[in-house]
Amino acid sequence: MNLKIFIICIGILIFSIASMVNAQSGNNTITGKAITSEAITGEATSQTFGVSVYVIGLPALVLHNPKNQTYFYDKIFFNYSVSGASFVWYKLDNQTNVTINQTFYINVTQGNHTFFLYANNSAGHLVIKNINFSVNLTSFTIKNGKYDSQNSSNGNYSGNSTNFRDYSFSELQNLSNVIIENSHFGRIFFPVIINITDDANPNDGVIDIESYINISQNRIEINSSALPNFNKSATLRLAGLSFSNPRILFDGQECPASICTKESYSDGILSFNVSHFSTFSAEETTSSSQSSSSGSSSSGGGGGGSIIEMKSSKKTGFIVNKDRIKSSLKIGETRKEEIKITNNGDKKLNFNISQERLEGLLDIREKSFSLERGESKILEVDIIAREDSLPDTYVGKIIISSKEEEKEILVAIDISSKKSLFDVKLEIPKKFQTISPGDDIVSITNLYSLGRSGRIDVNLDYYVKDEEGNIILKDEETAAVETQLEVVNEFNIPKNLKDGDYILYVKVKYEGEIAVASTTFNVSSRGTGETIPFFTFLKILLYLLIIVAIVTIMLLLYKIVQLITLDEKSREYMRTIKEKSKILKKQVPNNIIKKWEPKVELYYE
Numbered sequence: 001m002n003l004k005i006f007i008i009c010i011g012i013l014i015f016s017i018a019s020m021v022n023a024q025s026g027n028n029t030i031t032g033k034a035i036t037s038e039a040i041t042g043e044a045t046s047q048t049f050g051v052s053v054y055v056i057g058l059p060a061l062v063l064h065n066p067k068n069q070t071y072f073y074d075k076i077f078f079n080y081s082v083s084g085a086s087f088v089w090y091k092l093d094n095q096t097n098v099t100i101n102q103t104f105y106i107n108v109t110q111g112n113h114t115f116f117l118y119a120n121n122s123a124g125h126l127v128i129k130n131i132n133f134s135v136n137l138t139s140f141t142i143k144n145g146k147y148d149s150q151n152s153s154n155g156n157y158s159g160n161s162t163n164f165r166d167y168s169f170s171e172l173q174n175l176s177n178v179i180i181e182n183s184h185f186g187r188i189f190f191p192v193i194i195n196i197t198d199d200a201n202p203n204d205g206v207i208d209i210e211s212y213i214n215i216s217q218n219r220i221e222i223n224s225s226a227l228p229n230f231n232k233s234a235t236l237r238l239a240g241l242s243f244s245n246p247r248i249l250f251d252g253q254e255c256p257a258s259i260c261t262k263e264s265y266s267d268g269i270l271s272f273n274v275s276h277f278s279t280f281s282a283e284e285t286t287s288s289s290q291s292s293s294s295g296s297s298s299s300g301g302g303g304g305g306s307i308i309e310m311k312s313s314k315k316t317g318f319i320v321n322k323d324r325i326k327s328s329l330k331i332g333e334t335r336k337e338e339i340k341i342t343n344n345g346d347k348k349l350n351f352n353i354s355q356e357r358l359e360g361l362l363d364i365r366e367k368s369f370s371l372e373r374g375e376s377k378i379l380e381v382d383i384i385a386r387e388d389s390l391p392d393t394y395v396g397k398i399i400i401s402s403k404e405e406e407k408e409i410l411v412a413i414d415i416s417s418k419k420s421l422f423d424v425k426l427e428i429p430k431k432f433q434t435i436s437p438g439d440d441i442v443s444i445t446n447l448y449s450l451g452r453s454g455r456i457d458v459n460l461d462y463y464v465k466d467e468e469g470n471i472i473l474k475d476e477e478t479a480a481v482e483t484q485l486e487v488v489n490e491f492n493i494p495k496n497l498k499d500g501d502y503i504l505y506v507k508v509k510y511e512g513e514i515a516v517a518s519t520t521f522n523v524s525s526r527g528t529g530e531t532i533p534f535f536t537f538l539k540i541l542l543y544l545l546i547i548v549a550i551v552t553i554m555l556l557l558y559k560i561v562q563l564i565t566l567d568e569k570s571r572e573y574m575r576t577i578k579e580k581s582k583i584l585k586k587q588v589p590n591n592i593i594k595k596w597e598p599k600v601e602l603y604y605e
Contacts, residue, residue, distance in 0.1 A: 059085035069168035145210035159183035257374035258344035358396035391514035438495035
């Protein structure tokens with residue numbers, strides 16, 4: 001009997017411990033048969049007794065997209081990852097719950113929205129994620145047409161083209177790894193950061209990629225005048241070629257090594273890197289072009305001649321694909337910038353890389369290296385907004401130097417608070433981007449609320465800094481924001497300002513948080529150097545001619561009115577004289593009238 005009691009006590013103890021674990025942890029579930037005294041009868045045996053304990057934790061749920069930002073399209077991409085869940089569902093605003101099992105798109109309306117994402121498991125544990133975002137359908141438009149993966153009319157030729165509609169307005173201003181592709185003919189890959197919104201006319205809220213980027217049979221072209229923000233280094237592919245040994249053409253001429261670097265050619269696909277844009281194509285490499293490119297003394301024609309000239313001249317310099325870097329981050333974020341350096345001289349160059357006034361903000365991967373003539377290198381630079389950084393715009397330089405020359409890249413880093421309530425965009429209209437000392441400069445500041453409703457009073461502090469980080473001028477104002485606000489300001493630039501590049505930036509302060517945005521402009525004592533376009537000149541001339549014609553007609557009408565008035569007065573005067581003459585005849589003796597009548601009549605008539 002003692003053995004039976006002992007076994008019963010052990011069983012009760014194990015069950016009690018399991019129950020305590022289940023009661024003390026909301027994340028645990030214990031399964032197995034209940035143990036009672038009635039379940040164990042008869043003689044004790046050597047059989048073993050077991051209890052299985054299973055611990056079920058919370059589901060792991062992460063909401064990747066959308067973000068707490070403003071979107072410009074009414075079809076939002078929702079992306080999440082989950083593990084350890086039995087069911088996942090969502091609710092948009094006050095609509096009904098919808099069960100899901102994969103990423104998806106949701107049609108939304110203009111305005112502010114709240115999105116809830118739920119996940120639970122078999123133990124009944126529930127995890128909830130939520131995000132506030134806004135939709136502004138009139139703030140920005142991308143004409144992407146044939147490169148739009150969501151446009152069914154393009155014949156599905158867009159390949160892996162970046163779907164810009166999946167990104168918020170803020171993300172579009174700092175987008176990397178952009179792809180523009182026509183799956184039949186080729187593609188463009190930008191490893192550098194691009195501000196998609198900053199085309200030739202950033203104030204119209206429209207960017208026309210379809211009209212100004214052309215990927216067709218043996219041709220890749222970007223109109224850099226219309227899309228200066230895409231005039232960056234990139235990797236290109238020309239597909240569907242039938243050459244045996246193609247060479248790269250730049251605007252119809254053989255592309256120099258300072259612009260093009262061939263990577264590979266296989267199965268009709270030519271891959272190469274370019275430092276900037278115009279029109280690229282390919283042609284079969286002929287024996288004459290091979291001899292030209294190898295440094296033959298024959299001058300030849302077309303691209304071959306220019307290559308010989310370049311290599312035979314005494315060049316010791318290098319080129320860099322950008323002269324300024326602008327990056328916007330929140331505290332805790334990191335961005336990567338790439339700088340392409342090409343040795344376009346005729347000998348090997350040793351390079352040293354340094355920076356000024358950006359300690360703790362830049363991490364330059366390689367600070368010294370060598371390049372053979374014609375060789376290029378991508379220099380990687382990490383921009384870091386550390387946790388202890390103060391929200392501000394930091395101005396400095398990256399200095400690239402060889403023994404023969406030195407080049408500087410102006411760097412402006414905007415660091416905002418981690419919990420920013422606004423997207424801030426600061427622009428200078430194109431006509432004010434180059435001014436003379438003493439001129440006025442106009443800026444446009446746009447604030448977009450990131451989901452919070454109601455009025456918020458903000459302070460806007462404006463600064464102008466030179467390349468050395470010195471503050472040239474400061475201004476401030478207060479504004480009230482609900483969903484969005486546009487502020488236009490005018491600043492007078494000092495007359496004694498030196499020629500060079502300057503940074504204008506704004507700090508938006510509200511409830512202890514700071515959002516920062518900046519832009520650059522140039523001061524030149526030589527003026528902007530802009531000329532009036534021909535058709536604009538014709539319009540001005542036409543307006544002047546119309547004004548002269550109107551003034552001439554008015555003067556003629558005035559003269560005519562004067563003549564008519566004068567003639568009427570003359571006739572009235574003559575009538576008065578005749579009346580007086582008749583009265584005079586009655587009063588003067590007849591002999592006198594007869595004597596003077598012929599002369600008087602003659603005078604009166």
